[in-house]
Amino acid sequence: MESNYQDRIPNNVGLGANRTLQRALEHWQPEFLNWWHGLGPSDFNASSVYLRTAISVDTKGWATFDYVKMPDYRWGIFLAQEENDRRVGFGDHFGQPVWQQVPGEHRSTLRRLIVTQGDTEPASVEQQRLLGHTAPSLYDLRNLFQVNVEEGRHLWAMVYLLHAYFGRDGREEAEELLERHSGDADKPRILSTFNEPISDWLSFYMFTYFTDRDGKFQLKSLAESSFDPLSRTCKFMLTEEAHHMFVGDTGIGRVIKRTIEVMKELGTDDPNALRKAGVIDLPTTQKYLNFWFSSSLDLFGGDSSSNAAAYFANGLKGRPDEIKYEDHIESESSFTLELPDGKGGVREERIPMRNAVNEVVREAYVRDCEKGLARWNRHLEEAGYPQRMTLPSTRFRRTVGSWANIATNPEGKPIGLEEFNARQDEWLPTSDDRAYVHSVMHGVFERGKMASWIAPPERGINTQPIDFEYVRFH
Ligand code: BYC
Numbered sequence: 514m515e516s517n518y519q520d521r522i523p524n525n526v527g528l529g530a531n532r533t534l535q536r537a538l539e540h541w542q543p544e545f546l547n548w549w550h551g552l553g554p555s556d557f558n559a560s561s562v563y564l565r566t567a568i569s570v571d572t573k574g575w576a577t578f579d580y581v582k583m584p585d586y587r588w589g590i591f592l593a594q595e596e597n598d599r600r601v602g603f604g605d606h607f608g609q610p611v612w613q614q615v616p617g618e619h620r621s622t623l624r625r626l627i628v629t630q631g632d633t634e635p636a637s638v639e640q641q642r643l644l645g646h647t648a649p650s651l652y653d654l655r656n657l658f659q660v661n662v663e664e665g666r667h668l669w670a671m672v673y674l675l676h677a678y679f680g681r682d683g684r685e686e687a688e689e690l691l692e693r694h695s696g697d698a699d700k701p702r703i704l705s706t707f708n709e710p711i712s713d714w715l716s717f718y719m720f721t722y723f724t725d726r727d728g729k730f731q732l733k734s735l736a737e738s739s740f741d742p743l744s745r746t747c748k749f750m751l752t753e754e755a756h757h758m759f760v761g762d763t764g765i766g767r768v769i770k771r772t773i774e775v776m777k778e779l780g781t782d783d784p785n786a787l788r789k790a791g792v793i794d795l796p797t798t799q800k801y802l803n804f805w806f807s808s809s810l811d812l813f814g815g816d817s818s819s820n821a822a823a824y825f826a827n828g829l830k831g832r833p834d835e836i837k838y839e840d841h842i843e844s845e846s847s848f849t850l851e852l853p854d855g856k857g858g859v860r861e862e863r864i865p866m867r868n869a870v871n872e873v874v875r876e877a878y879v880r881d882c883e884k885g886l887a888r889w890n891r892h893l894e895e896a897g898y899p900q901r902m903t904l905p906s907t908r909f910r911r912t913v914g915s916w917a918n919i920a921t922n923p924e925g926k927p928i929g930l931e932e933f934n935a936r937q938d939e940w941l942p943t944s945d946d947r948a949y950v951h952s953v954m955h956g957v958f959e960r961g962k963m964a965s966w967i968a969p970p971e972r973g974i975n976t977q978p979i980d981f982e983y984v985r986f987h
Contacts, residue, residue, distance in 0.1 A: 516569035516591070523589030525570060526673065537676050538590075541687055545669070548691045549584060552639045554661055556646070558584050561985040562658045563974065565756075567591055567666070570749055578975045580985065586662045590673040593748035601739040603841040604828040611741040615678050619827055623740055624679050626830060628686050629703050630735065631671030632693060633728070634664045636707035637720070639695040644717055647954035649964035652973065653714070654956075655983035656760045660721065663753045670746045678742065705912060706808045713950045714967075715768065715793060719805035722761025722885055727812040729754050730833050730878050737831030762885045763970055765802075768793055769889050770968040773896045782900070791953055791965035795900050800942045801950075802902060803923060806882065807910040813875040816850055816914040822867035832874055843867050852915045853908075857927045871914075879907060910941070958986070 516525045521539060528535045550558065561580040568574045570591050599611045615623055638661050648654035668690065675683035693700045701708045706724055711717050732754060736747040775792045776782050784794035814821060824830035825843065832838060840846055848869035854860040866873075882904060890901045906925025908916040920933035923940055942950075957964045961980025973979045 516574065518568045518587070518589070523568065523587045523591075524673075525589075525591050526677075528590065531677075534677055537684060538673065541672060541676070541684075544688070544691055545588070545665075545672075546584065548635065549638075549665065552635070552642060552694065553665070554583060554638075554645050554658060555642050557654075557658065557984070558582065559987050561987065563655055563977070563981070563983045564659055564662060565975070567749075567753070570594065575749075575752055576975075583658060583662060586665070588662070588666050588669045590669055591749050592742065592745035595741070595745065599741060599744075601828045602737055602835045603831045603838075603843075604739075604826050605842075605844075606739060606828045607841050609739075611739045611744070613741055615740060619740075619829055620679070622823070622827075623743070623829055624675070624682060624686065626735065626824070627671050627674050627679075627743065628690070630731065631668055631675070631686075631690050632703045633707050634668040634671065635690060636693075636695045636702035636704075637661075637664050637724075639702075640707065640709070640711040640720070641717060643712065644714065646956050647714065648956055648958070649714060649954075649967045650957050650962060650969075651960060651983040652970060652979060652981075653764070653967075654958070655974065656756075657717070658984070660757050660760060663757070666753070667750050670750055674742060674746060705811055706805075709808060713947070713954050714764070715798065715801050715950050716805070718761045718764030718768065719801050720761065721757050722765055723802075723805045723809040723882065724812070725754060725757040725761060726878060726881060727809045729758065730874055730881075731812070733833030734830050734874060737833070737835045739828035762888070764967075765798070765885065766889050766892065767968040767970060768798060768966065769795070769902070770892050771966055772798070773892055773898065774968065776898070777896065782898070788949055793950060793953070793966050795902075797942070797946050797950065799902060800940060800946060803905045803909065804941055806904055810875060810878075810907055811911060811913040813878065814871040814913060816872040816875070816916075817864050817868050818871050819868060821870040822865065825867045825870050832870060833877060840866075848872065850915065853919045853927060857929075859927070875907065879904065905940075958984075 517529060520529060522528060522542060559582060561582055563578060564581045564586060565576045565578050566587055567589060568577050570593055601607055601609050601611055641661060644657055645654055648657060672687045675687045693702050695702050696708045696710060711720055732747040732751050736744050738744045772792045772795060775787055775790050779786055779790060784796060787794040835841060843866040846866040847863045848866050850862050850864055851859050852862055886902050886904060893900055905923035908921045908925040909923050911917050919927060920930045921927050953966045960982055963969050969979055973981050
């Protein structure tokens with residue numbers, strides 16, 4: 514399908530040929546813009562930002578760079594190219610042709626999955642709305658806004674599916690996506706992590722590393738869906754998602770690099786001395802990591818889930834890179850879970866593999882997270898320091914699944930609640946840690962300059978130099 518970039522809503526779904534759908538989406542468009550002005554990035558809407566915009570899905574068109582004012586960003590609807598004769602890749606309908614329409618019996622489940630996915634996109638923009646004021650450089654400010662406009666586009670991607678395939682229910686859900694708000698006491702966002710405040714840049718980098726990575730795994734799982742429009746939508750979203758994780762990965766790496774520089778200069782790793790020098794000590798970074806990693810683990814759902822089993826059986830939501838698995842049916846296979854035994858220990862239980870899909874995907878996610886840690890730890894190794902960043906156990910600080918509300922230490926050993934309460938300040942950011950991190954967050958808006966607590970990036974965006982004017986203020 515050809516790209517219609519000049520249309521009021523840029524798209525490659527032939528929107529012009531479906532007047533009813535076009536009108537419905539054109540009705541939603543001003544509501545989206547209202548939401549953007551009210552709850553999107555605060556105060557920078559008149560600035561020109563060096564942004565990447567998707568104007569089509571081919572290699573030439575998906576990354577076009579230019580100065581854009583955020584409200585003028587062309588939020589469009591783009592689906593990856595249709596695959597010829599695509600077949601259901603897993604579950605009970607394996608090998609049958611994929612669906613171009615929503616089967617009636619799966620309508621409410623698919624709608625729920627699309628709404629949950631869609632809900633996270635504006636949520637993250639809301640969480641990050643004040644960060645622009647404290648950006649550590651113009652380069653970072655631009656990256657924040659790139660992430661924000663693309664999350665807005667990902668919302669459009671889900672809203673398109675709701676409008677195009679779910680009739681009046683879908684239109685109502687699309688409205689509600691703009692009515693729930695991150696952290697709102699009455700109408701919060703659906704998933705836990707998306708109600709956590711992101712009020713400093715260390716949290717932003719942790720979020721883009723760990724939570725956007727959940728996004729990657731969930732989108733990959735949905736890209737396997739037998740509902741082909743959902744699959745194609747998610748495939749294209751994944752091309753944009755990679756940059757978000759890059760922002761987190763390099764952001765955390767630059768924070769650690771800068772801390773190492775000052776550790777060397779001062780000849781100490783004493784957190785107080787490092788804080789006096791204006792950098793973020795390694796134990797604080799580790800605590801932030803513990804917080805965001807454990808929160809993001811909850812986003813995979815329960816470790817034993819009948820929902821997940823039904824999604825898999827019915828071909829609605831699969832496993833990332835399903836093709837790599839030998840068994841695509843998994844009706845006979847099982848998986849061993851490690852569960853709390855209720856007596857302060859651990860016991861094993863075998864459950865049907867289909868019920869364990871969330872856990873299988875979570876394990877793949879943890880392996881993917883480890884790659885960043887290896888990179889960050891290389892900075893420490895090369896500088897000759899023995900400290901290392903570590904991922905806490907998947908049992909630590911969980912609020913979803915079998916380990917929810919079971920007190921463990923970061924190594925995953927069950928401990929009494931008393932010990933957890935006594936020691937949690939060693940493991941999770943305290944109000945003092947947060948106050949310190951906030952205290953070093955000041956906007957640095959001079960070309961090429963960086964805040965005291967972060968090293969410059971290795972290279973700029975789209976081959977531009979690091980001191981490029983990534984954001985022009987007006
Ligand atoms: N918080 O059987 P269970 C992204 C609910 S991030 C609150 O254990 P299931 C992005 C669950 O909804 C990716 N509630 O789990 C990143 C269910 O409720 P209902 C977002 C939770 O269903 C950064 C109940 O508990 N995409 O794109 O197998 C920036 C029992 O659930 C939580 C998706 O999540 C939680 N953490 O799996 C921007 C994909 N966890 O339905 C964007 C779509 C579970 O009984 N969602 N619950 O009322 C899904 O596939 C599934 O809903 C989940 C849960 C994986 C989230």
